[in-house]
Amino acid sequence: MxxxxxxxxxxxxxxxxxxxxxxxxxxxxxxxxxxxxxxxxxxxxxxxxxxxxxxxxxxxxxxxxxxxxxxxxxxxxxxxxDDYRPGPHAALVVNETIDLRLFPGHxxxxxxxxxxxxxxxxxxxxxxxxxxxxxxxxxxxxxxxxxxxxxxxxxxRLEDQGQVLDLSPRQPPEVPKANPDRAEELRQGWDEMTDTHQFMRLTSRLKMNRLGAYRIAGAPYVRQLAPKSVEALLHRAAETAVPIMVFVGNRGMIEIHTGPITRVVELGPWINVLDPGFDLHLRMDHIAETYAVVKNTQRGPAHSVECFDARGALIAQIFGVLRAGDEAAAGWNALVAELPGLEAVEA
Missing domain, CATH: 3.40.1570.10 (HemS/ChuS/ChuX like domains)
Incomplete structure (x- = not known):
């Protein structure tokens, strides 16, 4: 056709x-x-x-x-x-409300x-x-x-104002890549991290990717969570007013929200945050795997909850806000600790 x-x-x-x-x-x-x-x-x-x-x-x-x-x-x-910072491979917009990581190649x-x-x-x-x-x-x-x-x-405005585009085939998400033979090297490198951004370099060096590494790292680095954990987490974050960071992206962009959330609404398969100046819409039925993850930083351990679809593609990441202070970080860490693990639900 x-x-x-x-x-x-x-x-x-x-x-x-x-x-x-x-x-x-x-x-x-x-x-x-x-x-x-x-x-x-x-x-x-x-x-x-x-x-x-x-x-x-x-x-x-x-x-x-x-x-x-x-x-x-x-x-x-x-x-x-405002505050655009260019870069050949990655660029930034960083201010109080608009926080972006741009990848110009896409x-x-x-x-x-x-x-x-x-x-x-x-x-x-x-x-x-x-x-x-x-x-x-x-x-x-x-x-x-x-x-x-x-x-x-x-x-x-471009000189070419044609109505037909020359498009390339869509690239599928990268399948999970784990290397069990190097699991101990993964854990050793994980212990040595001082910044969350070092994680991707570590996994690349070990011929793994994010989800592959999460599947084999084990405690205390990673804990697989029950399927509805993100839903519960958003509701609890709204109830407790603990500030969070939400990362949502694709190959060409990551957009970030930082701050507390207040109004969480479920509608069909979607769970939504509907706050002044910030909306989030997440398909709960697309989540196949969810993990609580801990990575070392110079400010202290960064705890995140990260969810993936059935293809292994990253859907969203939710972090606490370490720069908000010890009380906020402790409040977030407690919310993550409360989330039931997958093994508890299966049992």
Missing amino acids: SAPSPEEIRAARAAEPKMRARDLAESLGIAEAEICAALVGAEATRIAAHPDAIMPLLTAFGPVMALTRNDSCVIEKVGIY WVHAFAMDEAGPSGPRRSVQVFDAAGDAVHKIHLRAESDAAHWAPFVAAL
């Missing part, structure tokens, strides 16, 4: 105006970026995709909404894109979207990877400075 033409994509969108672009793309058997491309010349403009081009120009909008997702989790934060296609909405224009910047999957989106809000929109689009 041949892929739908831009005209057919536009017709499908017109027939289902309330359907989310991601769901429409799945129903059509195309990538989400192809929907944006089909709207070029009307509601979309192709723009330069590199974060060095986009990020410095976002500050002028003032408050906007930053959205990052993977197949199982969506994080949304409201704030201002920023391949980008669009400035200017769509008609019931209460006026809906403007957004949408970035996609080589396969056309969403990396990051920036949505203007009522309080954003819309006067900056036209110069923003003009500054980044």
